Amino acid sequence: MSHKSAKDFFRPLAVGAPLPLREIPARPSRAIHFFDPSNEKMAAKIPDMVGTVDVLLGNLEDAVKADNKVAAREGLVKIAQSTDFGPTQLWTRINSLDSPWVLDDLTTLVPAIGEKLDVIMVPKVQGAEDIHYVDRLLAQLEAKAGISKPILIHAILETARGVANVEEICGASPRMQGLSLGPADLAADRKMKTTRVGGGHPGYLVREDAPRGEDGLPILDAQRAIFQQDLWHYTIAKMVDACATHGIYPYYGPFGDIKDTVACEDQFRNAFLLGCVGTWSLHPVQIKIANRVFSPSVEDIAHARRVVAAMGDGTGAVMIDGKMEDDASLKQCLVLVELAEKLAEIDPDLKATYDAIPTEA
Numbered sequence: 001m002s003h004k005s006a007k008d009f010f011r012p013l014a015v016g017a018p019l020p021l022r023e024i025p026a027r028p029s030r031a032i033h034f035f036d037p038s039n040e041k042m043a044a045k046i047p048d049m050v051g052t053v054d055v056l057l058g059n060l061e062d063a064v065k066a067d068n069k070v071a072a073r074e075g076l077v078k079i080a081q082s083t084d085f086g087p088t089q090l091w092t093r094i095n096s097l098d099s100p101w102v103l104d105d106l107t108t109l110v111p112a113i114g115e116k117l118d119v120i121m122v123p124k125v126q127g128a129e130d131i132h133y134v135d136r137l138l139a140q141l142e143a144k145a146g147i148s149k150p151i152l153i154h155a156i157l158e159t160a161r162g163v164a165n166v167e168e169i170c171g172a173s174p175r176m177q178g179l180s181l182g183p184a185d186l187a188a189d190r191k192m193k194t195t196r197v198g199g200g201h202p203g204y205l206v207r208e209d210a211p212r213g214e215d216g217l218p219i220l221d222a223q224r225a226i227f228q229q230d231l232w233h234y235t236i237a238k239m240v241d242a243c244a245t246h247g248i249y250p251y252y253g254p255f256g257d258i259k260d261t262v263a264c265e266d267q268f269r270n271a272f273l274l275g276c277v278g279t280w281s282l283h284p285v286q287i288k289i290a291n292r293v294f295s296p297s298v299e300d301i302a303h304a305r306r307v308v309a310a311m312g313d314g315t316g317a318v319m320i321d322g323k324m325e326d327d328a329s330l331k332q333c334l335v336l337v338e339l340a341e342k343l344a345e346i347d348p349d350l351k352a353t354y355d356a357i358p359t360e361a
């Protein structure tokens, strides 16, 4: 297998294409809100959603009917051309690389709206070869269209092979912006015996030990607590490590039980705590949940600021509320404080909330 030299990564893959980025900007992207540009009712709502969500994503792949693929692509071009997105990012999810639509997706979108597109999400990525294909094609199209900044790539982990190759996918191109979990396709590909789009499962559980009778045997009809476990923990944790290793960003993905806003919030929060920077929103109701969950809480920021203040030059150990804080817990606190600062730059309500936190001694 041949390898590129390190410096090759800093050269564009086509003459005249924009220079690859050396760092992926940490732009807030708590919710990536999906819409079907071929659905007129949905599309009509998009201009008014600018500023209420960090990312608007025109979806061209699954959930768009085969008969509507061209209308979705054209609808996205129209919305992108006629909308000023301000601070809101514009992403798209193209059709999968083995579909008959993807080539037209790319050759249409890049010249028409390439200057406005921040990130292209590529579904069903299997390995580095898929990223290399899109990488070169984007460079050629950017060069031809005279695009000034590189369009970034986001891969969805939705095949067993993709999960096995997650590290090489993250490192396959300087365009790699991040990864999302695709729990529905991944479940099917792995032959998991579930029928859901993300979330837990009542059958995936651990049960409290049975009490024992005088004969020492378990009493099987006794009431015993059960605890549902997280089916997605392994994949999310693996995704987070791969992204952190390569300086790119992990995201949860879709939560299909739209009406169960409570379980949705739990799943999002698990992902936030494990290191994800955001998630997907499939319905307007999920945007608020994502914005709340993926913004550090007032309590966390109040505590983090106390630790930062108490730790002075950042070395040594101190006691706060009976707990030891040191260099490493300070670094965790700085993750939260820096995230809060980034979010405050784009979210005035959140800025006011964080500004109002009293400084404690």
Ligand SMILES: CC(C)(COP(=O)(O)OP(=O)(O)OC[C@H]1O[C@@H](n2cnc3c(N)ncnc32)[C@H](O)[C@@H]1OP(=O)(O)O)[C@@H](O)C(=O)NCCC(=O)NCCSC(=O)C[C@](C)(O)C(=O)O
Residues within 6 Å of the ligand: 033, 034, 035, 036, 041, 042, 043, 045, 059, 062, 063, 156, 158, 181, 182, 183, 184, 185, 186, 197, 253, 254, 258, 281, 282, 283, 284
């Ligand atoms: C779930 C659905 C069918 C419920 O749609 P509905 O019309 O039944 O919902 P509603 O509550 O009745 O809608 C209320 C209003 O909101 C509008 N609306 C509704 N949704 C949106 C939206 N997203 N953006 C903007 N507006 C929206 C809708 O048009 C309606 O407008 P109206 O009041 O004027 O009548 C609908 O919300 C929808 O189609 N959402 C997007 C679904 C999608 O993108 N799925 C693909 C991503 S998940 C995936 O692909 C898996 C993965 C990763 O690949 C893998 O795990 O393998």
Ligand SMILES: [Mg+2]
Residues within 6 Å of the ligand: 062, 123, 158, 182, 184, 185
């Ligand atoms: Mg999928």
